[in-house]
Each structure stands twice: as structure tokens, then as C-alpha cells.
Amino acid sequence: MSVRCVVLDFDGTFTDAEAEAEPFVAAFRAALADLLGRPIDDDWARWQATIEAAPGTYGWEFGGRIVAPATADPYVLSTTIGQAITREAGILREPATRSAILEALYQLAYLKTRTVFRPEAREVLDTLLERGLPTFVITNSRTDTVSQKIDLLAPKHRERLVVLGDAKKFAIGEPKDGWGDVPEERAIEGLSRPVLLHRGRYFDAIQHVLRTASCKVDELIVCGDIFELDLALPIALGANVHLVRGPRTPAYELAEMARLGARATAGSLRDLLGRL
Numbered sequence: 001m002s003v004r005c006v007v008l009d010f011d012g013t014f015t016d017a018e019a020e021a022e023p024f025v026a027a028f029r030a031a032l033a034d035l036l037g038r039p040i041d042d043d044w045a046r047w048q049a050t051i052e053a054a055p056g057t058y059g060w061e062f063g064g065r066i067v068a069p070a071t072a073d074p075y076v077l078s079t080t081i082g083q084a085i086t087r088e089a090g091i092l093r094e095p096a097t098r099s100a101i102l103e104a105l106y107q108l109a110y111l112k113t114r115t116v117f118r119p120e121a122r123e124v125l126d127t128l129l130e131r132g133l134p135t136f137v138i139t140n141s142r143t144d145t146v147s148q149k150i151d152l153l154a155p156k157h158r159e160r161l162v163v164l165g166d167a168k169k170f171a172i173g174e175p176k177d178g179w180g181d182v183p184e185e186r187a188i189e190g191l192s193r194p195v196l197l198h199r200g201r202y203f204d205a206i207q208h209v210l211r212t213a214s215c216k217v218d219e220l221i222v223c224g225d226i227f228e229l230d231l232a233l234p235i236a237l238g239a240n241v242h243l244v245r246g247p248r249t250p251a252y253e254l255a256e257m258a259r260l261g262a263r264a265t266a267g268s269l270r271d272l273l274g275r276l
């Protein structure tokens, strides 16, 4: 089997999410302290330690179910800590209100994020686009935001790269044309909850890529930094996958990747080039 088409995540895959999010985390914490009307440093440290000690237990909730581990990146971690602190403080008890208010604080803090590319980002994109394989970015962020960042990176053959934004890889829901063989969830050794696979918006985006590139799913490789958001659905569909490892990648995800055999690898962003 040879790879004929490439799908890339962007944030955290081509960028250094830890470095980019530093001012975001500071702004989010300040806004949360403002909401509670008191300092929250002790609560934040305590919840961060609790969550990091059990990354499978806590997470980014969508419709009452966990769709990504809390420790996936600083954005998910901050949101999860915010949920815990407000719940403990007995405020924003209505889930819809809590989500709406924390989302508003998130968006305000997000304005402060920096752009920090991984050191090899430019070289990897240059090489990918040079090879002439149809290459798509599928991202939860806005198309224009990510397009502007890629313009800054200025890879050669920039015009060959298509950005599909607002993909909502976290959203559990129906796709346009049904699920085919994709089961609703997947059990993973070492994780006490199931990984949810019915991410309808992401499914539609992948089908769009396969149609546009006239590519079969086993000729596709998907590269991302968060197993559940980026790779779990492509794996279920039969695609090849590459997980960009970070300091927070849980051991159970690496073990699961190893069990998948040759079609799944984990390593640096540059290691993606070895799969082509």
C-alpha cells in the first residue's frame, strides 16, 4: 500500500501548543479569578495535580461525555480545570450556563495566544508539498486563522495546501450519508472510558478529502497530535495514522498505536516524512 493523500491537523501538530498557550493560560486564570471574586491559585494547582495524576478520568466534555483527555493540551486542561473549580465553588450550576461562560472566557483568553511553530514545521510542509501529494489541513480552528499562520510559515508551493477549518472534531453527531462500518465507540486498554468515534463533522470532512483527491481510505495518512480528536476516527475508517508525540501523550495511547501495527506510528512531526 502506498500513501497517495495526506490530512494534517494544525494546532499542536505544526505549532508548539505549550509555548503558544502560555499567555492564554495566564489570561484564562485571571478571568476565572475575576468571575469568582477571589484568588484561585491554590485551587488551580490542586486541580491541575489531580487531573494530571489521572488523565483518563477527566476530559473535555461534549454533550455530557468526554471527547478528549484533559491533558491533551493547555487549552483542554485549562477548560477542564475551570469546570472543576466552578463546580466546586457551587457557581454556574446549570451545565449550559457553565459551558457558555467558560467558552466566553476561553475566547477572550484565546486572543492572547502567540504563534510558535515547531522548529521542523517549515521543512516538513515544504517536503510534503514538493512531493505533490494532495495535502489538506483539517482543523477545529477557523480557516482564516490557520491560513494566515501557514502564510507566515511561507512554505514553497503554498497554493497546493487546502485548509478545511471549523471541523469540530470534538462534536459527536451524525454525518450526511450514514456511518457505514464505523462503530460508535472503541475500548482502549488502560483507559476506563470508551473513545467515542461518531464525530460526524470530521467524518464529512474526511469523505470530502477522499472524493476531492480520488483517494481510497487505505491510501490516506492522517497526522495529528491528539489521538482521540485527530486519529481515532481515521483508524476506525482504515486510514494510516501518525501521532505527533508530546510531553503529555498518555502511555495508553502509545500502546494502542503500537498494537495497530505498521499503519500506525508515533514520533516527531519530521517522522511523518518516513511514512510517505
Ligand SMILES: [Mg+2]
Pocket: 009, 010, 011, 012, 013, 224, 225, 226
Ligand atoms: Mg492539534
